[in-house]
Amino acid sequence: MRTPEVSTYTSYGCLFSIMDDRLWPWIYNNFIQITYAHTWGIFAFDNHVRLLSNCPGISYYEIPRTVVDYKWDKKIKNLIIEALEMDYYMYIYVDRYYLKQSSSYQKYPSPHEVLICGYDLNKSTFTIADNLENGKFIVTECTFDEVEKGYWAIKTNYDFMTNIRYLKKKKEYTCEINLPQIIFNIENYLFSKKNYDLIQDQEIDYGFDAYHRLLVDISNAEQSLELDWRGFHLLYEHKILMEMRIKYLLDLEVVSHSSNFLEAIIELKNDFLVLRNLVIKYNLTLNPNILERIKRNLEDNLNRERSYLFNLLNDLKQNVQREYSIL
Template sequence: MSIQLPLGDSPINGYQHHAFPLLISSLHPDFFQWFNCNYIQIYCNKDIGSGLSFNFYDFPSLKSKSPFLGEMYIPKSLIERYVNPIKFLIDSLENNHYIVTFVDEFYIPERVAYQKYHYIHDILIYGYDNTRKIFNVAGYNNKRVLGTSEVEFLNFEKAFYSTLATGDLAKWADGMHLLQLKPENSYNFDLEIFIEFIEDYLSSSDTSYRLRMYENNNNKFIYGMDTYNSIIKYLMHIEDEIDIRFFHIFYEHKKCMFSRIRFLIDELGIHFNPLILEEYFDIERNALISRNLSLKYEIIRQEQVISKIIQIIREIKCKEDHALNLLVNDLKNT
């Protein structure tokens, strides 16, 4: 017997913890109604002495990452006491559950770490073939691209058990998330919350403040437009290696923002100053250039490349501030 649960297209691939739930959620017909009200805010750490942690803000305290997903969390160590994990994973897939868990990529083919070094990382399991004894999995491959591949049961079992981790990763490595698409749920685009999140971004407001009824606010991060200053500060203090991941997230944010504006026009029939769309076209293009320059710097390590990136980032900041203020003003007067 074999099963392959369907996967959609994720608008965000910079980090797997975004991509995996979005790959499933995007199968829902209301996906873009919901997505375009979310993944607007950006945040980063205040102290960049140990590097810049730059990411989409997605209400991390909330259990389910979208209204279209049912989610169960089960510790791997608990499963191991009662049943062989391979059987549990197969049974879960047969019940239309995708599985996100952590494995040692030393045992996962088509990964950078495969047969080279031990590396604990998350993985999405979306199918299996009992005749061939393989799982269908998704994740970043050895070409640094989010893709699908196969892994034999035997190798997967080794990867599953070999997940001793330290530090912050230790609290996640024992995790197993079972995700199931909920086609019966629905979501309609909410213009009011869309405007509120744009205003949060423009004013660099702490969006986690909205969850203070759920947990205390600790104000550890920088939000929205203020993250530009952190990016520039990070770039001005680079001595050797550059972290290209956040440049990709930066680019994906601008790409998603441009797509949102197209959504407002094409799907909702909202009309506003055409300059907004023109400016965001330039913003997305320049964000891609900055991402590509970060890849170039990774190869040639020349300071003038960093200077060029800083110049582009400053230009994008000015254009985005102008475009979003125009957008909010037009939407409020719609």
């Protein structure tokens, strides 16, 4: 495992910490559109719940809880150890109420994903990775008993919270950069258009339309409520990936070297980091004077990003047309 570039949510931290460098073209083709899911109340990359299962560099298998009942006699510890022995990562939901490393420990129920990547029979512990340190993705240990209790404590009709997932890096796969797909995703993000999706079980806002929710949250925070920093952090990580994407496209010479796209996205990335840090500062102090700065910075950053993407789209489309005219 390596330090993930993106880890707003555990699933992203898992993917980016176990992937290899051959997967970057697939990352650059995707991870552009941002959505706001009303029922969950979160900002996320498009197809949030299917990114791991659709990843070309990861073998992904899923079994229902009933199989654990039948084959492992409700002993998920045995299932996990068996899978780890076969070089699989295990990705499951547990209730953080039972995890000593969590701020939710013995306070309130908090079902959440964890990646299990090792075990120690002498200490009766699993090695897990999750956003446990004030939202930071970390690798730590918890006991077999904590995982056992945390998994079986989850009572829900949602299969995705009780199913068991096996993950393994693929040895053989290919993925290439897809410029038309990048253009398509940038346009959908910029113009708030819905990507094709077979399943939509809740109301979802897309692209720049989704950011209206952040402004609503800022207005609500005037009542001395904390802001959900995750949406602001996702905006920052979105720009981290855009900077990496631009560098890659410059190397391929499909973005004009005469442009200042790289310098501009680095500046935007840094400004979104300042914005994210302002939100953290506000949550610590609840100083209402900081809210106006947050709102002003957010609006300014989004306006500059919108202008940036218009220019980038024009440049990319010209390069695509040039490529096809040569063919």
